[in-house]
Amino acid sequence: MITIEALNKSYGEHTVLQNIHLELKRGEVNGIAGENGAGKTTLFKCLAGLKKYTGTIRYEGSGLLKNVTGFLPATPYFLSRLTGKEYLQLMAHARGRYGTDIEAGNVFDLPLEEYAENYSTGMQKKLAITGLLIQQNELFILDEPFNGVDIHSNIIIREIIARLKQANKIVVMSSHIFSTLNDSCDHLHHLKEGRIQKTVGKGRFEEIETAMKGEGIGARLDQLLAADPSATV
């Protein structure tokens, strides 16, 4: 289990995360929902150890949490002139897995002999996910894993998340698509302006969806659409 207590993150005077408390249990998928700029990516980076923070993150497992964490950034970055295979080799070697059978780990059937930078957005995301899988991590932080992927890959990623859950891994993810959160997550946390506003269990996710709709532009949009089109500007 991973326990996050009183986590705060600021950039100078600008506070991005405030007093975050979360419990991420093994065999559970936790979803983070929030508007753009709510602090989801910052929270993920703090959890991964890519950003400094104040507060506590405790890992009840052996070894350093960072070394068993797989982080999928919202937009994975690939080094220029590195093939898909070499990227996966790099990911495996970084975790000391020198004997990894890269071809066998190619669950998405990616063209591994081509430069990763030339892959489409969806293929790059799949490659990054494959990298996390071959590292055999314990914690999977997935920032927008469904962004830019096609329907077939969407199904496979859902399957992967379900399998990770079965394998007793810890998964935390974000998505702007409620249906994917609904399908994959056991708990959903609503992050707003750097604070966890609400946490609900499976079956009650629409409470957060409703709350988020309330924050939206619905009323202003209605007003705009109802405007008299013949009126001069």
Add this chain to the structure above:
Amino acid sequence: MKTYFQIQYRRLLRGIQAFGVPSYAGLAGILIGFPALTVLLFARTPYAPYLYLLFALMSLVPLGAAERNNFLRTLFAIQQYHRVRLAENLLLAAPFSIMLLVYRQWLAALAVIAVSIVLSRINQLRHSARVIPTPFSKQPFEFTTGFRRQWWVILIALVLTGIGLYVDNYNLSLVALAALLLQCMGFYTQPEPDFYVWVYALTPKQLLLAKIKTALYHTLLLCLPITLLLSGFYPQQAWITGLLLLAGILNVLMSVVVKYSAYPAQPGLPQLISMAVALVCPPLLLLFIPYYFKRAAAQLNPYLT
């Protein structure tokens, strides 16, 4: 077009500031440093014109990068785009050419200008999707990506070595070896995104040692053929060849630790001065490498613990 060059000038000043130097002082430093380094180069080797040509070429090639040129094409109409490319290539080639003229290297000076004109018309050097095979692909990434970006430098070095051996000119082949070693140092100039450091399940010291080991192994792999050839053809000068290889390897290791000593930023002026001093006086590397190793370990600490 005028606005474009004004912006480039501002970017240059900002780049100098990023090194921690007041921009105009840095500009003055470049204006004084470039001729000073040229004088030093021409004083130390009779093959300075060849090296100079190589340096000029290495400076011009990045201007033809596909992404950059695609962006420029969206900014300018096609004729204006060609004028911009020609102007910036000539601007970059001019200092090299002027210094070559000072040294009465007419042919080399003309060659620099000609190459800059030709390169301005080749919309490079478009980044090919074809994967270039490399002997370094089993241990990505610095040499793997570096080899694919600059395979032509290796080719030139090999050709120069061949010419040197054919015309029985030891120094020419030695210059080729030096160019290869400099190239290896160049593979460690750009800091990678933090994800590619964070991902390692190693302590900072372990990561640095792993990087040093890979750099050592790959540098040897790249430079050993020329070293062996030179030692075989010129056994009496084998000790000079060996010393150059040793100094070069130490300089490559220096570039590894220097790169991470400022991480995630690029190495600043003090680091660059140390590298330049170490190039001129290699024994200093025995002091510099441990010093920058410690600093690099401290810089990597937030990402790896």
